[in-house]
Every structure is written in C-alpha cells, then in structure tokens.
Amino acid sequence: MNLMAEQDRGALTSSPRTQLRDLVRERKDAAGLSYERLAARCVDPESGQQVIKSSWLHRLLTGLPVQPPDLVMLRGLAVGVDVPLRRVQDAAAAEFLGIDVVWSASGEARALVERADKLTPTQREQVMRLLDAFTDPQ
Incomplete structure (x- = not known):
C-alpha cells in the first residue's frame, strides 16, 4: 500500500x-x-x-x-x-x-468537476494553475 x-x-x-x-x-x-x-x-x-x-x-x-x-x-x-x-x-x-461533495448554488462547481474527468492530466494541471491564479488572495 x-x-x-x-x-x-x-x-x-x-x-x-x-x-x-x-x-x-x-x-x-x-x-x-x-x-x-x-x-x-x-x-x-x-x-x-x-x-x-x-x-x-x-x-x-x-x-x-x-x-x-x-x-x-x-x-x-x-x-x-x-x-x-x-x-x-x-x-x-x-x-x-470519505467522499466530500462540493456544492455551488449555481451548479457550476458540479459541472466543472464532471467536465474535469474528460481532461487529460496535463489539461487538469493547467486548469488548476489557472484557478489558483484567479483565487490567490495576494
């Protein structure tokens, strides 16, 4: 393991x-x-x-x-x-x-997660970097 x-x-x-x-x-x-x-x-x-x-x-x-x-x-x-x-x-x-569901009032979070499964690992990493850039509290 x-x-x-x-x-x-x-x-x-x-x-x-x-x-x-x-x-x-x-x-x-x-x-x-x-x-x-x-x-x-x-x-x-x-x-x-x-x-x-x-x-x-x-x-x-x-x-x-x-x-x-x-x-x-x-x-x-x-x-x-x-x-x-x-x-x-x-x-x-x-x-x-141990599965936590992410909710969004608009349903956008669930839609993003469902679409993320269709991305390649490289594409997912790029999306994560983009999200980090938008949500970084600097």
Missing part, C-alpha cells in the same frame, strides 16, 4: 465521519420519532417495501458499526427523513466512503 493510501485510511479511522448519522438524527429529532416509527416511514418508493430496520437506525445513531446502506436503503431513508435522495446519498458517501 502506498503512503498516501495509508494516510487516507488513517484519517478516516482516526476521526470517523458522521454526516449520515447527523442528518438522520437531526430529522428524527425534529419529527419527534422513535426508531420504530422512523423505520416504518423508510419505504422504498419503487417497491413499496419498508427497507430500514429500527435496529439499523439505532446502531447508526448511537455510533455502533453498521453495514453501509445500499441504494434501496438510501431511497427508503430519504423518504423516511423527508429529504431529497441526493442529500442522503451525499451524506452516506461522506460518512462511509
């Missing part, structure tokens, strides 16, 4: 992320729901089935190890906590995979 991967792994294990946990806790508390009532609301809109168990919610919110949710669980959780699926996906990606 290379040094960078070891550092990344160490950073994730030394300070665990809680984005999904915080989102679910905030919404659960705001709605005044028990684990059981929240789980009952977590219905996959495509299948109509309850896809989250109260025991999974309890483990998530108390910081115990949980299996990362799959897409079906995320869809149900989004319904249960009444937030857009994208927000639940982003919170889960941050908590379980």
